Amino acid sequence: MFTTSKAAGGGxxxxxxxxxxxxxxxxxxxxxxxxxxxGWMVLLSFKPTAELFAPATWFNLxxxxxxxxxxxxxxxxxxxxxxxxxxxxxxxxAGQVLTSLLAAYAFxxxxxxxxxxxxxxxxxxxxxxxxxxxxxxxVIVHQLGWVNTxxxxxxPHLAWGFGIFMLRQFFLxxxxxxxxxxxxxxxxxxxxxxxxxxxxxxxxxxxxxxxAFVTAWNEYYWxxxxxxxxxxxxxxxxxxxxxxxxxxxxxxxxxxxxxxxxLPVLALYIAAQKQFREGISxxxxxx
Amino acid sequence: xxxxxxxxxxxxxxxxxxxxxxxxxxxARPWLYLAPALAVYCLFWVGPAAYxxxxxxxxxxxxxxxxxxxxxxxxxRVLADPVFRVSLVNTxxxxxxxxxxxxxxxxxxxxxxxxxxxxxxxxxxxxxxPVVTSITVITLIWLFLLNTQIGVVNQVLRLAGxxxxxxxxxxxxxxxxxxxxxxxxxFGYNVVLFTAGLEGIxxxxxxxxxxxxxxxxxxFRHITWPxxxxxxxxxxxxxxxxxxxxxxxxxxxxxxGPANATNVLVYHIWEAAFRFFDVGYAAALATLLALxxxxxxxxxxxxxxEHVHYQ
Numbered sequence: 001m002f003t004t005s006k007a008a009g010g011g012x013x014x015x016x017x018x019x020x021x022x023x024x025x026x027x028x029x030x031x032x033x034x035x036x037x038x039g040w041m042v043l044l045s046f047k048p049t050a051e052l053f054a055p056a057t058w059f060n061l062x063x064x065x066x067x068x069x070x071x072x073x074x075x076x077x078x079x080x081x082x083x084x085x086x087x088x089x090x091x092x093x094a095g096q097v098l099t100s101l102l103a104a105y106a107f108x109x110x111x112x113x114x115x116x117x118x119x120x121x122x123x124x125x126x127x128x129x130x131x132x133x134x135x136x137x138x139v140i141v142h143q144l145g146w147v148n149t150x151x152x153x154x155x156p157h158l159a160w161g162f163g164i165f166m167l168r169q170f171f172l173x174x175x176x177x178x179x180x181x182x183x184x185x186x187x188x189x190x191x192x193x194x195x196x197x198x199x200x201x202x203x204x205x206x207x208x209x210x211x212a213f214v215t216a217w218n219e220y221y222w223x224x225x226x227x228x229x230x231x232x233x234x235x236x237x238x239x240x241x242x243x244x245x246x247x248x249x250x251x252x253x254x255x256x257x258x259x260x261x262x263l264p265v266l267a268l269y270i271a272a273q274k275q276f277r278e279g280i281s282x283x284x285x286x287x
Numbered sequence: 288x289x290x291x292x293x294x295x296x297x298x299x300x301x302x303x304x305x306x307x308x309x310x311x312x313x314x315a316r317p318w319l320y321l322a323p324a325l326a327v328y329c330l331f332w333v334g335p336a337a338y339x340x341x342x343x344x345x346x347x348x349x350x351x352x353x354x355x356x357x358x359x360x361x362x363x364r365v366l367a368d369p370v371f372r373v374s375l376v377n378t379x380x381x382x383x384x385x386x387x388x389x390x391x392x393x394x395x396x397x398x399x400x401x402x403x404x405x406x407x408x409x410x411x412x413x414x415x416x417p418v419v420t421s422i423t424v425i426t427l428i429w430l431f432l433l434n435t436q437i438g439v440v441n442q443v444l445r446l447a448g449x450x451x452x453x454x455x456x457x458x459x460x461x462x463x464x465x466x467x468x469x470x471x472x473x474f475g476y477n478v479v480l481f482t483a484g485l486e487g488i489x490x491x492x493x494x495x496x497x498x499x500x501x502x503x504x505x506x507f508r509h510i511t512w513p514x515x516x517x518x519x520x521x522x523x524x525x526x527x528x529x530x531x532x533x534x535x536x537x538x539x540x541x542x543x544g545p546a547n548a549t550n551v552l553v554y555h556i557w558e559a560a561f562r563f564f565d566v567g568y569a570a571a572l573a574t575l576l577a578l579x580x581x582x583x584x585x586x587x588x589x590x591x592x593e594h595v596h597y598q
Contacts, residue, residue, distance in 0.1 A: 023399045024406065030396060031413045034475075037428045038416070040439060044431065052437040055446060099324040106320035118321060125332055127584045129532045131553045132573040135560045136335035136342060139349070159327035189316060218421040220535040221553075225561070236423040240539055243427070251431060258424040269419045273412055276419070280476070281483035 041262070044255035045069070052251070068252030069260075072242065078257060080231060081238040084150075085217055085261075088234055091154045093213035097205060100163030105193050107164070108171030109179065119168075126161035131221055138225050152226045153234070157216075163208050166279070170204050171197055207279025210272050214265050235261040336577075343570035350564070361571035371572065373547045374555040377462060381533055381551060385469040386526040392470065393477025393522065394515075398507075400478065401485045411482060414475035422472065422535040429468050430455075430540055458548030461541055465549050468536050473529070477522050484518035485511070513596040520591040524584060531580050552576050 044052075046064040051057040072078045107119055137156060138147075146152030174197060182192040198205070220236045227233055233241075239261060242254040269276060318325075343361050345354040365371050400410050417425060432439050433454040441451030452460045488511065496506045534553040537543055543550035543558070556576065560569035 020403065023402055026399055027396070027403075027406075027410045031410065033471075034413050034416055037425075037432060037471075040431065041424070041428050049437070055442050099327065102320040102322075103324035106317040110317035110320075112314065112317045115317070118325070121328060121333070122324075124581070125328065127528060127581050128336075128577045129528065129553065129580055131532055131534060131556065132577040132580075133332070133335040133339060134557065135566055135569050135573065136338035137331060138560075139338070140331070140335060155327070156331040157327075159324040159332070164324060189320075214419050218419075218423075220422055221532075224538075236421050236535075239423050239427065243430075249430075249434075251437075254427055255431075258427055262420055262424050265419055265421070266416075269416070273415070277411065277415060277479045278483075281479050 038262075041255050041258055044251050045259045047252065049251050065252075068254075068256035071250070071253040072257045072260070075253065076238065076241055077231060078238070078260075081233050081235050082260070084153075084232060085234045085236075087150060088153045088223075089213045089216040091150070092157055092216040093209050095154065095158045096160040096163055096212045097209050099158055100160050100167050100208065101193075101198070101201075101205070103159075103164045104167030104171055105189075105197060107168045108174070109189065109193075122161050122164050125159075126165070134221070134225050141226055146226070148227055148229045148232045153223060153232075157222065160212065163212065166208060167201060167204065170201050174200060203275060204279065206272070207275040210268060210276055211279055214268065214276075217265055339570045339573055342567055343574050345567045347566040348564045349560075349566050354567075357567065361567045362575075364568060365571050365575060370547055370550060370555060374543075374550040374552050377547075377549060378531065378533070378551045380462065381466055381469065382527055382530045384466045385473065385530045385533075386523060388466070388470045389474045389477055389526055390519065390522050392474045394481050394519070396474070396478045397481030397485055398511075400482055407482075411479060414478045416475065417472045418475045420472070423539065425472050426468060426536050426539045429464065429471075433464055455541055456545050458545055461545060461549050465533065465536050465540065465551075468540070469530060469533060473526070477526070480518055480522055481515065484515050488514050516591075516595040517597060520588070520595055524587050524591070527587065528580060528584060531576070 043058075045068050046066070048063055048065065048067075051060060051063065103122075107115065141147060141152045141156065144151075146155070178196050179192055182196050187195060218236060219234070223234045223237045227237065235257075239254065239257045242257050243249045342354075344356060344358060346357045346360070347354040396410075396414065400407050403410075431437070433441075435441060435451070435453050435456070438451075438454070440454070444451040454460045454464050492510050492514075493506055496510060501509070532553055533551050534557065537549050537551055537554045538557070541549040543554050552572070553576070556569050556572045559565045559572060
């Protein structure tokens with residue numbers, strides 16, 4: 001470690017120390033730029049809006065109330081929205097990982113006519129913004145009678161290019177001998193997938209599940225298109241309902257809702273931050 | 288895994304079952320695994336893409352049973368539409384600014400983080416927070432921070448004796464605000480990708496360079512930068528695709544205003560389709576946007592590969 005940083009730095013120990021202090025200072029600034037907006041979100045959720053007009057009362061903590069949190073549940077079916085988000089995100093995480101697992105296995109394990117074409121289709125779906133298909137997708141969902149339903153929120157997104165791509169990369173690295181040995185043991189291809197590939201890919205699968213869950217939990221555009229009833233909203237398209245009129249935004253309730261919507265994801269991210277970032281960077285590097 | 292006798296009996300049973308398997312199953316097997324994903328792709332991706340192309344030749348309001356064939360009229364209207372031109376320019380500015388800033392900040396911070404001996408994990412954790420936060424929440428927070436009366440940004444400026452701009456009601460600063468939110472949400476993703484890339488570079492290269500008397504800048508120029516090019520290409524390609532999709536920020540923060548100053552392509556499509564029910568027009572717009580992004584992506588990968596170095 002020591003030789004490395006010296007080699008990269010090329011300076012004396014004193015210069016290294018100064019460099020380290022400057023680096024930490026710069027990163028602290030960036031960290032503050034990230035953390036302070038979150039701090040305001042939480043503070044606003046407890047604070048009467050009247051106290052926001054002058055910096056002198058910003059940090060007056062004697063009038064904090066839970067009024068915003070009370071309003072959130074009183075003015076809208078917030079609990080229902082949270083439940084909707086939970087159902088949709090769970091279903092999508094499970095479904096997307098499953099379809100990706102099977103498709104990636106087909107791409108990595110078998111040689112068949114049309115494989116290249118199919119894989120190009122997967123890549124193409126990752127290149128083209130899904131919003132360009134909003135009109136026909138809505139019409140199809142409407143035809144199916146899926147507007148304002150969980151099916152409408154979940155089913156159209158059950159195939160996931162990112163997941164297929166990442167697992168395929170992973171499975172290409174599974175040694176041939178392992179699959180051959182499994183075949184000699186009499187394992188069919190499905191048993192090989194289950195007993196060889198899945199255990200090897202356990203970390204990747206965990207990372208993918210979390211990424212899929214968080215992505216679905218935060219999804220804005222598709223629920224906005226396919227939901228127009230108050231009951232079926234998910235959190236991202238529910239929270240803006242609290243803002244109220246343009247000039248008189250209800251900050252307390254809005255930020256209380258935003259805080260509550262952020263907490264589950266935050267908890268999940270803190271619990272699994274390494275898998276999360278490694279999952280993302282692994283696919284990133286092989287793109 | 289299994290005991291000897293068990294395994295023998297088991298494999299005999301499995302072999303028997305394998306022999307009994309119908310002959311058509313073998314070539315069909317990969318397709319069985321692909322079926323779930325492929326079915327969804329066909330119904331909700333290939334289908335809509337074809338349908339969108341079809342609709343772009345018609346005049347339709349989404350409700351009436353009658354669609355009128357109008358040939359290339361919708362495309363002609365798009366090209367003649369001043370709002371389309373404005374939204375195209377805004378989108379290009381947004382994409383250019385967020386990708387450039389996001390990549391530069393991402394690389395810069397990754398280099399700084401990587402130079403640390405302690406605290407790397409902590410900073411990587413912090414910068415990644417906005418990436419996992421809902422765009423709705425982020426946009427609402429910034430809506431407050433940039434609020435003219437009670438916004439923290441303007442109040443701090445006021446303390447410094449500067450009258451802050453009316454951020455979201457001024458055409459220039461409104462687009463700037465959308466860019467700031469985009470960069471703030473996305474730069475941590477790039478930091479994580481770049482630090483992973485930096486960790487993949489062989490340390491011995493730096494030691495060899497130091498022995499040759501290379502300075503810090505020279506080491507960056509001749510080792511770090513060339514070996515990071517695959518990551519940089521990926522960051523730029525993904526960044527361009529993602530930022531062309533900017534929508535929620537605009538829809539929540541400015542509704543495309545003031546006077547279309549923040550109108551972007553996806554928002555324009557959404558308005559055409561779901562506010563004005565001008566379906567054919569929206570489909571024509573969508574087709575052009577899809578071609579633009581796909582074309583740009585292929586172009587970047589082609590051109591990028593010429594400049595990419597692998598270790």
